[in-house]
Amino acid sequence: MSRTPLSLLAFCAFFTGIILPRAQADPVADLAKYSVFSSVDPSSLSGGKILSSRGPALSFPRDLTVQAVYLVHAPVAQAVALHKQWDAARHSELKVYLHHDMAGQPGPQDFTLPIPGNSAARKLAGETGKLPAMGELQLSKPEAAMFKGAGGSGPFPPGVQSFWSQVLLHRASAFAQRGLSGLPPYDSDDGSARVSDEVNRLLRDQPKVSAAFRPLIEKSPLGGGVGSLPLGNYWEMFDVEGEAAFSLGAACSIQTGDSAQLLDLQYYATGGYYAYITLYQMSPVTVDGKPATLVWRVDSISSLSLSELPPFEKLGSGAAMMKDIQRIISDFLKDTGR
Numbered sequence: 001m002s003r004t005p006l007s008l009l010a011f012c013a014f015f016t017g018i019i020l021p022r023a024q025a026d027p028v029a030d031l032a033k034y035s036v037f038s039s040v041d042p043s044s045l046s047g048g049k050i051l052s053s054r055g056p057a058l059s060f061p062r063d064l065t066v067q068a069v070y071l072v073h074a075p076v077a078q079a080v081a082l083h084k085q086w087d088a089a090r091h092s093e094l095k096v097y098l099h100h101d102m103a104g105q106p107g108p109q110d111f112t113l114p115i116p117g118n119s120a121a122r123k124l125a126g127e128t129g130k131l132p133a134m135g136e137l138q139l140s141k142p143e144a145a146m147f148k149g150a151g152g153s154g155p156f157p158p159g160v161q162s163f164w165s166q167v168l169l170h171r172a173s174a175f176a177q178r179g180l181s182g183l184p185p186y187d188s189d190d191g192s193a194r195v196s197d198e199v200n201r202l203l204r205d206q207p208k209v210s211a212a213f214r215p216l217i218e219k220s221p222l223g224g225g226v227g228s229l230p231l232g233n234y235w236e237m238f239d240v241e242g243e244a245a246f247s248l249g250a251a252c253s254i255q256t257g258d259s260a261q262l263l264d265l266q267y268y269a270t271g272g273y274y275a276y277i278t279l280y281q282m283s284p285v286t287v288d289g290k291p292a293t294l295v296w297r298v299d300s301i302s303s304l305s306l307s308e309l310p311p312f313e314k315l316g317s318g319a320a321m322m323k324d325i326q327r328i329i330s331d332f333l334k335d336t337g338r
Contacts, residue, residue, distance in 0.1 A: 046292075
């Protein structure tokens, strides 16, 4: 989440304890009301079974959504902590090469990690060397014009690393100050796209999901501006079909009564997708007489590559996305003892 942006699944959010009043709800009934799953028996998920399905059909050709349901054998607060602490980088098949959490306002020191000298990084360096010509890299035209040359040799030359550090710092700072509306567009020879429009469309085309997650949406950058929730900001370097890409993300959560809602938003990527939203609803249930957490997860992506696929191949991308998400959830459940 063509490769799907699995980097967002390296879930390193800084969750908060903000509590919103809410009447006690039936999580199974809520799933039937808001999700694509009409009937879920939490006890049937006890052994690690994961339900997944494509979400509703979206109106725009580059949009896709997948939903999943699984069970964590722990109370909600502990389930939140387990998601917070889980390190997807332990699993090499996810191909997340670097992950860095940013404390507070982003600064130049946040973008100085040594870049691995693998073939994926070399391909990204080679593509960067073609700038300022607008190729496959996802940048604004002013950003592309900032590139002044490789400035040396090696798999990821100093000038290339300096360029990407500037781009990431500029975008992370713009997001911290103004939210999605502050971000430069993705420019290409065919036009431009703004991530704020991509995110708004993904939410608008899923009215049931938006209604279910309204408490979180209204207080997060999804609802406009920077939101009122503290954010856990991060950046990553990951693989997109053999070429490295950088991404910027932010995560937050709220507690609603005895449940919790979590957001992981990837608002910039140099390749693979324009925007990626993951929403989690964590609700308390009792299984085998013990407290557990029923997790409903919604992944929504906007990717230019999806719009270039014929309908049959897009169906295949949806199936691949479901498979990837199932694998990640399965790894999480194994790592956390189910």
